[in-house]
Amino acid sequence: MLKDHAHEEVCDDAGETSPAQPSRRRFLQSAAAAATVGVAPHLQAQTQPAPPDAATAFQPAPAPARPVKLMINGREYTLQLEPRVTLLDALREYAGLMGTKKGCDRGQCGACTVLANGRRINACLTLAVMHEGETITTVEGLAQNGTLSPMQRAFIEHDAFQCGYCTPGQLCSATALLSEFSAGTVSTVTADVRRRPPQLTDEEIRERMSGNICRCGAYVNIVAAVRAAHTGGNA
Structure with a gap:
């Protein structure tokens, strides 16, 4: 006949009987079961996939x-x-x-x-x-048939670059600057914006080239090169 361990009695040193103490194994098993029950909700929350972001859920496929x-x-x-x-x-x-x-x-x-x-x-x-x-x-x-443009030659002659990374943008911008000035386009430093600027001053050049940054700081030479290209080298 199987014994009921919950009501099992043992004899102490005096020969009297007392309720049995739970075994070490049973205690550890009970503790492990309790810990598993406690952590299960957290594990379930971590394994569930995150809901899709509303911003990306309806992104159209690339054209x-x-x-x-x-x-x-x-x-x-x-x-x-x-x-x-x-x-x-x-x-x-x-x-x-x-x-x-x-x-x-x-x-x-x-x-x-x-x-x-x-x-x-x-x-x-x-x-x-x-x-x-x-x-x-x-x-x-900008060069034609292997011949540098006047602006490119002016940049070389006046050492208007150092690392050279910004130079392509500077050259294109300066080339357009001369065309804009020849067409009578004014700038924010033009004294009378109702009339075409009378001359391409250094102040005009600096303002019109202000959208091109030179992190090496070759601005003085850039202004000199634009001025030289405008005057045909007679700066």
């Missing part, structure tokens, strides 16, 4: 790439681009024109400045598909 035709430096490129590709990435990663630099990628430094139909823009702030059919000029397109 497929499509051919985009760009006229870059006199050559037509047909690039397979997803609509959200910036002009900067299209130039560097798809057309292989690495002269245009990616600096801040936020339109703050001007390193990615290129010319779109002669107008200077930050290539990191615009999409490539927005410029289909336009004429894009990068630093690689």
